[in-house]
Amino acid sequence: MLRVLLLVLSTMALPSCSFEGSDNNPPPRTVKFATFNVSFAHDGDPTESFAPWIKYMNMPFSQQESLIQEWKSGSQGGAERKLAERVMQIRNVAAIIQVVRPDVLLLNEFNNDGYGKNDQALQGFQKNYLAIAQSMNSVDGGDLLDPIIYPYMQNYATNTGLPSGMDLANNGYDQKDPNDAYGFGFYHGHYAFALLSRYKIDAENTRTFQTFKRKDLPNAVMPTINVCTDEKPLPKAMTCGDNWFNDEEWQQLRLSSKNHVDAPIIIPGSPGASPIHVLLAHPTPAAFDTFSDNNKYRNSDENAFWLHYINGHKGIYDDKGVYGGFSGESFVIMGDLNADTVWGTTTDARFNGIQHLMSHPRVNQSVVRIDGKYSPTSSGAAIEPNRRNHPHPNIRTATFGSRADYSVPSADLKVIESGVYWQAEGEPGRLLFNDSRIGSRGTDKQVSSDHRLVWVTIEL
Numbered sequence: 001m002l003r004v005l006l007l008v009l010s011t012m013a014l015p016s017c018s019f020e021g022s023d024n025n026p027p028p029r030t031v032k033f034a035t036f037n038v039s040f041a042h043d044g045d046p047t048e049s050f051a052p053w054i055k056y057m058n059m060p061f062s063q064q065e066s067l068i069q070e071w072k073s074g075s076q077g078g079a080e081r082k083l084a085e086r087v088m089q090i091r092n093v094a095a096i097i098q099v100v101r102p103d104v105l106l107l108n109e110f111n112n113d114g115y116g117k118n119d120q121a122l123q124g125f126q127k128n129y130l131a132i133a134q135s136m137n138s139v140d141g142g143d144l145l146d147p148i149i150y151p152y153m154q155n156y157a158t159n160t161g162l163p164s165g166m167d168l169a170n171n172g173y174d175q176k177d178p179n180d181a182y183g184f185g186f187y188h189g190h191y192a193f194a195l196l197s198r199y200k201i202d203a204e205n206t207r208t209f210q211t212f213k214r215k216d217l218p219n220a221v222m223p224t225i226n227v228c229t230d231e232k233p234l235p236k237a238m239t240c241g242d243n244w245f246n247d248e249e250w251q252q253l254r255l256s257s258k259n260h261v262d263a264p265i266i267i268p269g270s271p272g273a274s275p276i277h278v279l280l281a282h283p284t285p286a287a288f289d290t291f292s293d294n295n296k297y298r299n300s301d302e303n304a305f306w307l308h309y310i311n312g313h314k315g316i317y318d319d320k321g322v323y324g325g326f327s328g329e330s331f332v333i334m335g336d337l338n339a340d341t342v343w344g345t346t347t348d349a350r351f352n353g354i355q356h357l358m359s360h361p362r363v364n365q366s367v368v369r370i371d372g373k374y375s376p377t378s379s380g381a382a383i384e385p386n387r388r389n390h391p392h393p394n395i396r397t398a399t400f401g402s403r404a405d406y407s408v409p410s411a412d413l414k415v416i417e418s419g420v421y422w423q424a425e426g427e428p429g430r431l432l433f434n435d436s437r438i439g440s441r442g443t444d445k446q447v448s449s450d451h452r453l454v455w456v457t458i459e460l
Contacts, residue, residue, distance in 0.1 A: 027269030030416065030457050031199075033278065034102035035407045037336040037398075037451035038093045039444075041109050041191050046176070048186045050121070053111050056086055057124030061132055064091070068139055085438055085446065088139055090125070092432045092448040095134035098145035099429060100421050100453055104265055105150070105196045106407075108282045108336040108451075114162060114188030116155035122194050126150065138431040138447070139438075150196035154203060156280070157210050158192040158258045161185030166249045170235035170291075183257035184284065193282055193335075195263060202264040202275060207318040209260040209305070214253040216315060217301050218308055221350070222250060223292040234291060244292040257284040257298065260305055264328065269460045271412065277331040279306055285338045286345040296345055299338055300353035306333060307357040310410075332458075333363070333408045336451060340402040342370060343390050364409045367418055367456055370395065374415045376407075376454055380422030380433065397422075398451045399444045405454045417457040 042048045064087050070076050071084035097105065110125075112118060126149055136143035159182035169179035178184045185191050195201060214220055228240035245253065264275035283302030289295045309316055312325035339346050339354035346352045358368045366372040370392050382394040388401040397405040397420050409415060423429040432448055439446030 028103070028267065028460065029269075030459050031104065031267055031270075031276070032100075032102045032417075032455055032457040033104045033332045033334060033407050033409070034100060034453055034455035035106045035108065035334045035336065035405050036093075036097065036453040037108035037282075037405060037449060039109050039449040039451065040090070040093075040107075040111055046186050048190060050111050050113055050118075050187060050189050054118075054120045054124065056090060057121040057128060059087065059124075059128060061128060064128070072139065088438060089446065089448060090129055091134050092138055094125070094129035094132075095136065095138070095145060095429075095432055096421060096448060096453055097130060098134055098148050099136070100455055101146075101148055102453075102455055103198045104278060104332075106278070106280055106334045107194045107196065109191050110155075110194040112155045112158070112189045112192040112194065114158060114160075114192070116157040116192070119153070119155060122153050122155055122196075126153070126196075136429050136432070138435055140431065143428070150198060152197040152199065152201045154195045154201050154206075154263065156193060156195070156208065156259050156261050158185075158189060159183035159210060159254055159256055160191045160258055161188040163188075164252070166252065168245070168249065168253075170238060170244070182254045191258065191282070193258060193280065195261075195278070195280065197265055199268075200266040202266055205264050205275075207262040207320075207322070209262075209316075209318050210254065210256060211319050212255050212260070212305075212317060213251070214255040214298070214301065215250055216317075217255055217305060218313065218315070219304075220255075220301055221297045223294040223297050225291045226293060227289070227291045232291075238291075244294055255298075255301060255305060256281070257302065258282045260302070260309075262309070262326070262328075262331075267460070271330055271460065274329050276413070277326070277328045279309070279331050279333045281306070281335045281337065283335075283338050286351060293350070296348075296351045300346070300351040302353070303337055303339055303357050304353035307353070307360060310360060310362050329410075330413050331410045332413075332456070333357075333406055336405050338404050340390075340404065341368065342392065342403075344402055358406075358408065362411050364411045364413060364415060366415055367408050374418040374456065376418040376420045376456065378420035378422035378452065379424040379427065380430075380452070381420060383424045384422075395420075397454050400450060405451055407454050407456045409456060409458055413458045415456055416459045418455065420452050420454050422452040 067084040133144040162182045167173040223244040261280040286296045286299035309325045366374045377394040381396040386393040436442035444450035
């Protein structure tokens, strides 16, 4: 009943412009920006679609409770049990957001319709999860958190699952093959991203770069076949050293595996009364390559895009055909960038786009540098097994062992706090990350996500 009461009260309290500066609501002194890959996607499931996510997100609280009580009793069959655990995952993700309470929040892997037009899932997530008090103790209940609602929200179009019409995997074109899409995905909208904000998102002046061509990025590299073994036959009619893409494909390939978005956030009291631009992306993982280093090069180039953008490169063009780089003053780079600045693939000079971006003088080094005053860390990462020998385990943001997620402001913004929300054993909220009762592993995206929420707070 308490959860229902909190939902009613929070909904009643929502004015049309809740957080704009006024006599009753003075401009904020601080703003917290956060990135969270919520892992709202099935991996490796060719039957995956957007429709079930509309259903999950719009499930009434009473139905959620019924499913979870049946799960606790052990009376559910396979399908119902899986549905209950999906609801638990979504609730735990909502609880994490309610704990940290970001003002501006990027949700990576929040599926949509591919075009960013259908808001049913995003609205449902707010109404049925974020606006209801979640528990710090997952399915055990108790220690309820304050609901949170974002007056402004935006889905974005994505290249994931969008058929390219080209045989990009070099095994015969198949419209249903996620590797033949402009970005990997089993349907258009798979692995998309969304933005939630307490402050107005200036949609009219937002720039998107979904159609920017890979070939048009300075120093873009055509990948070649370089994995040549007798045990693994090469694609038909191809030999070691061949270009992975033919000339026609290279002319049409899009750089962004999802999208690159520059969204101005109108924050009362921001420096010079100018908007703070959030630069949003979710580059492809630098893994899963077969016969070439295609994904490694693409990840590096997707990260290097923001480098050229903040440098004001005149060859950058957006989806409206407007040329030119960043023209604002302040920004925050946000996203699961699938790249670590100090470990892994990016230590190879061929694939170090993230290093060049994060070392740019306009990027706030107090957050980026390992020895920086505001380098985000967590107690959970510090104690998790370091199976892959990360040199700085406390900065990891993902269960697979790397710093992949970023919320990094420009150098002109004053940082006062940062962090990674990842609780260690024995700390409040640990069940939001690890719960041996849920799924077959009781960890990562079965419980909430295989990524952790990363945040930074700036002072205006």
